[in-house]
Amino acid sequence: MKIGIIGYGQMGSGAAYNLNKKHDLFIYDKFKSDSHGIKSFCTVEKIFSNCQITFSFLPNDKILINAHENKSNGILNYLKKNDIHISCSTVSPETSKKLEKIYSEKKAFFICAPIFARPDGMKNKQAIIPISGKYKIYQKIKPIIESFSKSHTFVGEEIGNANVIKLCGNFLICNAIQSISEALLTADEHGLERLTVIRFLSSSIFDCLIYKGYGDRIAAFDHDPHANAHFPLSLGKKDINLFKSISNKSKNNYPFLDSLLKNFKSATKKGNGHLDWSAISLENQKL
């Protein structure tokens, strides 16, 4: 099948690495023109004139909207009836609703499939994906999603559902980072080896991906950028701010959210935006 990919960063290229095995890919990236073995870089126009199905992997709401609306080569210049766009970016439910409305007017389909994975997990088919949008379209794209991910769940026709779940998930990951950090500060002060403590817990009551991965990093104060397994603090800040924007703080208390936002702010002020987002834990140490 001919499949379009917009955004060939670490996530898009990871998906392409797997999709390329079975499909003909048409790839567009604003900043790239060689494809590391995939000879298929082209224009947005060429993607939409060849492919019914296009994935996008973009860093934020503004860039996703601009990829549609910009006058020179925006998607909306080329989108036709029955085209399917699977948006894999972490954006707000409002952005998805706005775009779905436009797609609906053109009788095209917008699907949300934001991805839980770091770049190395993306390449190794470890991605976990909540999906929302029209069920009949979900059924059509299901085999393609399965071909490059570990698991996925259809979470409803309401387009923003998958975005809300993704933001809740990222919020929980960030809370786990902060929690582990506070626990290990105390373990450390009592002379226990940080890695022993977190590995005991992440192999028993917290025996899961997030506590294992971030636990080891936090124990070792290892927040440097890793070439293939990196999620920058600057993107994490964007996601936690998105979670804030969809949370009704007049109705409920969010003490943990408030603490995370403070740590992101102070970490950014120190110029740590390029580090892994687990570096917010450094903000717990008084200087």
Added chain:
Amino acid sequence: MKIGIIGYGQMGSGAAYNLNKKHDLFIYDKFKSDSHGIKSFCTVEKIFSNCQITFSFLPNDKILINAHENKSNGILNYLKKNDIHISCSTVSPETSKKLEKIYSEKKAFFICAPIFARPDGMKNKQAIIPISGKYKIYQKIKPIIESFSKSHTFVGEEIGNANVIKLCGNFLICNAIQSISEALLTADEHGLERLTVIRFLSSSIFDCLIYKGYGDRIAAFDHDPHANAHFPLSLGKKDINLFKSISNKSKNNYPFLDSLLKNFKSATKKGNGHLDWSAISLENQKL
């Protein structure tokens, strides 16, 4: 083997249920005298005159110390050379250090083996146990520990190590409760089914005991006491205060700990101490 058990509450009786299959039990509980099928209730004196190995399952530091020091039937009246006491309670490392010193003077052995399990898990051999104390004694009691638990880890000869790890673990559990609560408030406001959201996450990136168990409870606002799977908020408050007491707040920032303490305080004020400790999540809703 003849084994003593001091404290026949939900945890002690769960251990006894399993130990009774292979061993002769001698049980003491301040408030109980019938044994639900185990015809072995007796005095502390009788335990220590018959058993070299005794477990205790007591609710807090004060009661553990009193069980040793009280003049009428305290353990220290009867403790002899080479006796082994395995303390399974969640107490501070300082209490353990204090008691180990006394045991050492009597050439007896104090071992810390605080337990991660709810009562039903205790009965079903699902307990996970960090153990600290003299390694030669650990080797001796290992088969007994294995006979009533799922897994255990020796975490060093420094007696307080297991207590620190237990308090770090309980602190992490409580943080997971608060985090899930904030995430689900937002999911809820966007019309997503709370249980769908947490089950997606607790079967993927948070696929572990704590997120599964507490996730479902929090999603359903189910904080009522459950006969066999209950951990009261009042005990949780004690544990989080213990964590606070061993954390150096002058040296580090603990924003999550501060938030938890506030929620425990307000939940207690409302008379919710008898509910499951996941009821601290109710404090996130403004009235």
